Amino acid sequence: MRLVQIMMTYRSHQDGTLPGQGEVFVAGSNLRGRHGRGAAKEAAARFGAEMGIGVGPTGNSYLIPTKDEHLAPLSIDQIRPYVADFLTYARLHPEKRFFLTRVGCVLVGNTNHDIASLFRGASSNCDFAEEWLPYLSHPARPPRTYAGIGSRRAPPDMLRHMTRIAIRLAKHGYCLRSGGADGADAAFEAGAEQREIFLPWRGFNNNPSPLIGPTDEAIAASAAVHPRWNALKEPARLLMGRNAHQVLGVDLRSPVDFVLCWTPDGCSSERERSGGTGGTGQAIALADRHGIPVFNLARPGALERLKERFFSATKE
Numbered sequence: 001m002r003l004v005q006i007m008m009t010y011r012s013h014q015d016g017t018l019p020g021q022g023e024v025f026v027a028g029s030n031l032r033g034r035h036g037r038g039a040a041k042e043a044a045a046r047f048g049a050e051m052g053i054g055v056g057p058t059g060n061s062y063l064i065p066t067k068d069e070h071l072a073p074l075s076i077d078q079i080r081p082y083v084a085d086f087l088t089y090a091r092l093h094p095e096k097r098f099f100l101t102r103v104g105c106v107l108v109g110n111t112n113h114d115i116a117s118l119f120r121g122a123s124s125n126c127d128f129a130e131e132w133l134p135y136l137s138h139p140a141r142p143p144r145t146y147a148g149i150g151s152r153r154a155p156p157d158m159l160r161h162m163t164r165i166a167i168r169l170a171k172h173g174y175c176l177r178s179g180g181a182d183g184a185d186a187a188f189e190a191g192a193e194q195r196e197i198f199l200p201w202r203g204f205n206n207n208p209s210p211l212i213g214p215t216d217e218a219i220a221a222s223a224a225v226h227p228r229w230n231a232l233k234e235p236a237r238l239l240m241g242r243n244a245h246q247v248l249g250v251d252l253r254s255p256v257d258f259v260l261c262w263t264p265d266g267c268s269s270e271r272e273r274s275g276g277t278g279g280t281g282q283a284i285a286l287a288d289r290h291g292i293p294v295f296n297l298a299r300p301g302a303l304e305r306l307k308e309r310f311f312s313a314t315k316e
Contacts, residue, residue: 166191
């Protein structure tokens with residue numbers, strides 16, 4: 001949809017009415033969440049963007065930072081991961097339609113080519129300004145996925161190994177699913193290009209992912225495999241619930257191809273779960289019950305078995 005048409009879609013908001021069901025206004029923002037100018041001001045005034053929130057979904061808006069906390073412009077490389085998170089969010093919400101302004105071009109001064117190129121492969125529920133259309137490609141096919149997870153206590157050399165593995169998997173077109181925690185989660189995320197980071201609540205570990213909070217269905221799925229669910233407090237239940245999304249996807253019907261993890265005890269199935277497995281055991285149990293292979297890097301030869309099963313016909 002052309003930019004003029006996008007704004008015409010929202011002309012009724014001048015009278016204070018709300019957007020249509022499932023319509024999302026996408027604007028550039030700053031990490032301070034100060035919406036005082038440009039499209040961000042429109043997002044706050046007309047589409048419910050909350051002050052103090054500068055990243056992700058808010059009201060009937062989605063905000064992509066192009067400036068830092070001090071309102072200084074972010075570089076293209078700094079903007080890139082926020083765009084990647086938006087593309088994931090849009091792909092995982094086909095029931096919504098996203099109307100994008102020229103994020104990062106008007107007030108920040110980037111060229112249409114520099115910013116629009118970051119949105120290549122956007123899903124078909126995204127509408128762009130006419131100026132960006134020459135720089136966009138056809139929608140990308142959904143990527144292959146894996147869950148990259150594990151203990152917060154993974155050794156430093158293992159964390160570096162995880163990042164290297166994530167880089168290689170990204171070259172093979174794999175999208176990471178993880179949970180935004182310190183340790184293994186952060187190591188995998190550092191090497192991933194496409195990612196779905198499921199957070200138990202907004203602001204968890206200062207991760208900007210827009211995939212916030214497990215669904216009721218995910219909570220129920222997690223409760224079914226946890227040995228002492230009734231003893232858990234609400235924060236722990238949210239943490240366990242988001243594990244279901246890591247393994248089974250945002251709709252719980254899109255399982256990963258495999259789970260790649262590290263735990264101190266080398267657990268790779270529900271029956272091997274022990275006190276040393278930690279919270280990762282929840283994801284391992286869910287994977288086991290759904291027939292998803294688990295490769296625990298604490299076990300000798302785990303990476304070789306992964307390569308043999310999934311990459312035997314592909315040269316590294």
